[in-house]
Amino acid sequence: MKYKKLDVFANEIFIKALTKREVVCGIASEENEFFIPVEASENSHLSKYVVLIDPLDGSSNADVNVTVGTIFSIYRRISPEGSPVQLEDFFCNLAISKSLLGILCTDSLQ
Helix, strand or coil: CCCCCHHHHHHHHHHHHHHCCCCEEEEEECCCCCCEECCCCCCHHHCCEEEEEEEEECHHHHHHCCCEEEEEEEEECCCCCCCCCCHHHHCCEEEEEEEEECCCCEEEEC
């Protein structure tokens, strides 16, 4: 059986879930070198949100039973709908969250 690094596996799960959402027009992940434009359907050009994510922060500590977590931010796009996502779309922050996973799970949404 072939095993994947935990952070790569977590990234694949988040990317798969987010690319299925018609409201998400783009994703930037710590695990990916390039921005991921999302075209989930024929109405994707109407999508309004950009997601920045670190799917598994602290993954190098997982094997020693130290807390790991997920960090993400959601931004509302300000470029015209139907156009490619622009750098300016990362300036209108709506929410940020850091979820810690370990013996005690916590979540902080601001």
